[in-house]
Structure formats: structure tokens, C-alpha cells
Amino acid sequence: MESHSLEKFTKKFYEDKREFLEENYPGISLHRLMQELQHYSEDEQQKRFFDSLEKGVPLEYIRSRAYFYRSEFIVNENVLIPRNETEILVERAAQFANKLHRSLDERLKFVDVGTGSGAIALSLIQELDFPVDALATDISEDALNVAKKNNFFLRFKYSKDSQLDFIQTDRLAGVTEKFHLIVSNPPYIKEEDDRHKVHGQVESYEPHLALYIKDAKYDQWFTDFFKQVDEALLEEGLFFMEGHEDHLQGQKTLLEQFNFTDVEVIKDYTGRDRFLKGIKKCKN
Numbered sequence: 001m002e003s004h005s006l007e008k009f010t011k012k013f014y015e016d017k018r019e020f021l022e023e024n025y026p027g028i029s030l031h032r033l034m035q036e037l038q039h040y041s042e043d044e045q046q047k048r049f050f051d052s053l054e055k056g057v058p059l060e061y062i063r064s065r066a067y068f069y070r071s072e073f074i075v076n077e078n079v080l081i082p083r084n085e086t087e088i089l090v091e092r093a094a095q096f097a098n099k100l101h102r103s104l105d106e107r108l109k110f111v112d113v114g115t116g117s118g119a120i121a122l123s124l125i126q127e128l129d130f131p132v133d134a135l136a137t138d139i140s141e142d143a144l145n146v147a148k149k150n151n152f153f154l155r156f157k158y159s160k161d162s163q164l165d166f167i168q169t170d171r172l173a174g175v176t177e178k179f180h181l182i183v184s185n186p187p188y189i190k191e192e193d194d195r196h197k198v199h200g201q202v203e204s205y206e207p208h209l210a211l212y213i214k215d216a217k218y219d220q221w222f223t224d225f226f227k228q229v230d231e232a233l234l235e236e237g238l239f240f241m242e243g244h245e246d247h248l249q250g251q252k253t254l255l256e257q258f259n260f261t262d263v264e265v266i267k268d269y270t271g272r273d274r275f276l277k278g279i280k281k282c283k284n
């Protein structure tokens with residue numbers, strides 16, 4: 001479409017579908033739509049863009065790209081679209097790692113559990129200007145394929161001596177290495193109790209494996225996870241996890257039953273409980 005007629009068409013589309021667009025794309029403006037359209041030069045691509053918008057497909061999935069922290073990541077329907085609030089986790093983990101590095105006489109080792117697009121692991125490794133050994137796990141092979149692609153394209157952004165490996169496993173099952181830092185944004189929505197709070201667009205398009213845990217298995221899932229974390233974390237190492245505002249206080253009590261100290265629930269920028277942190281205790 002000619003740029004003038006494309007602009008006219010988009011304006012009319014925006015006005016006609018305003019209510020639907022505002023419901024599915026909170027805060028969307030005509031200007032933003034025009035910006036997104038700049039990624040599509042061919043008629044066929046533009047048509048596909050409008051068709052996807054009419055279905056409510058998240059913009060990130062339409063373009064297969066999402067911004068997180070300092071990079072653009074490839075995303076598809078097999079991975080969660082990385083969220084702004086998760087950037088706090090990267091920031092805090094990077095602060096810890098930078099400080100710890102100064103007192104270490106070995107390479108710092110970290111693991112990202114449930115890596116999805118790889119957004120956390122790759123952003124964190126970029127924040128560290130020293131070589132590290134990192135691991136990223138996910139139970140989904142399809143998600144890991146996306147993470148590996150992102151690693152391929154972002155490899156140049158981190159120390160060439162750093163090593164980032166990927167393994168398909170259930171949380172940390174079978175991982176025998178020990179780490180100075182364990183980060184995770186695991187699935188944390190209770191499939192039944194919490195579902196009503198999930199936006200329709202998230203429910204329809206994002207992978208349920210990345211979002212939900214069955215209510216009946218929820219507490220056991222985190223008990224098993226914390227046990228693995230306890231075993232895999234080196235003394236004085238940090239565990240930093242994103243979680244659900246309704247369950248983090250309970251999970252704080254649970255984590256305290258393992259070998260952790262300084263266990264804290266941390267809020268996000270909107271003032272909601274969003275993260276759980278703990279330091280692995282020293283034995284003596």
C-alpha cells in the first residue's frame with residue numbers, strides 16, 4: 001500500500017476498532033501502530049499485521065521480537081514475552097555478581113532456571129564484564145531452541161571467554177554443578193485459583209507451560225524446587241526468584257526452612273510483592 005493510503009487505512013482501522021484494541025493492547029496509540037507498521041514493507045506482511053491485530057495477537061509475537069533490558073530477543077509462541085518487571089531481577093543479580101566477583105578466586109557460576117527466550121541469562125551475562133560459566137535450563141525443548149537462537153545473535157555482546165550452556169531438564173534435576181547465583185522466573189500462576197487475574201491476551205497466546213502450575217501440585221512444586229536450589233547453591237550464594245504476589249510470603253516461610261538466611265520478599269516498581277531472595281547459609 002502507498003504510504004499515504006496506508007496511513008489513512010490505519011487511522012480508520014484504529015478508530016473503528018478502538019475499544020477492542022484498547023482492551024487487547026493496553027495503552028496502544030495510533031502513533032505506536034504506525035511505528036509497528038514500519039517493520040512491514042510488503043502488502044502481504046501489512047495484511048498479516050492487521051489480521052493478527054484483529055485476533056489480539058500480542059505485538060511481540062506478530063513481529064517475533066521483544067525488547068528486554070538492553071537487547072532485542074527473538075520470541076515465538078513457545079516462550080513467554082519477557083516482562084519489564086523481570087529487569088529488576090537482572091539488575092539485582094548483576095549487583096550481587098559484580099560484588100562477589102571481586103572476592104572470588106575462581107570463575108563465577110550462575111544458572112537461570114526456566115530460561116524461556118533466554119532473556120534473563122543473556123541480559124545478566126551481558127552485565128558482567130568478566131568471564132563466567134553460566135547454565136540455562138528449561139523443560140521445554142521448543143523454548144530452549146529460541147534461547148539458543150538468541151544466544152547465537154547476542155553472543156557478541158558478552159565476554160568471549162564466558163560460557164553459556166543450555167540443558168533441557170525439570171528445574172535443576174540432574175544438574176550436579178554448584179553455583180554462586182541461581183536466578184529464576186518460574187511458572188507461578190495457580191491454574192485455577194489465580195486464573196481469573198490473567199489477561200485474556202496472555203491466556204490465549206502465551207505458553208501455558210510458562211504460566212501455570214496445577215493448584216494441587218503448587219506447594220510441592222516449590223518445595224522440590226527450593227530443595228534443588230539448596231543443594232545446588234554454594235555457601236553465601238544468592239537465590240533470586242520472581243513469583244506471584246499472593247504466594248511469595250508463604251514461599252518466604254518455606255525457603256526459611258531450608259539452609260537460607262536473609263530471606264526477603266522484594267517489591268516491583270508498582271509496589272507489589274514480586275521477588276523472593278535468600279542467601280545460602282554457611283555451615284559454620
Ligand SMILES: C[S@@+](CC[C@H](N)C(=O)[O-])C[C@H]1O[C@@H](n2cnc3c(N)ncnc32)[C@H](O)[C@@H]1O
Nearest residue numbers: 082114115116138139140170171185186187210
Ligand atoms: C515464566 S516463564 C519465564 C521465561 C523467562 N525466564 C523470562 O523471564 O521471560 C517460565 C519458564 O519456565 C519453563 N518451565 C516450566 N516448567 C518448568 C520445569 N519444571 N523445569 C524447567 N523449566 C520449566 C517454561 O517452559 C518457561 O520457559
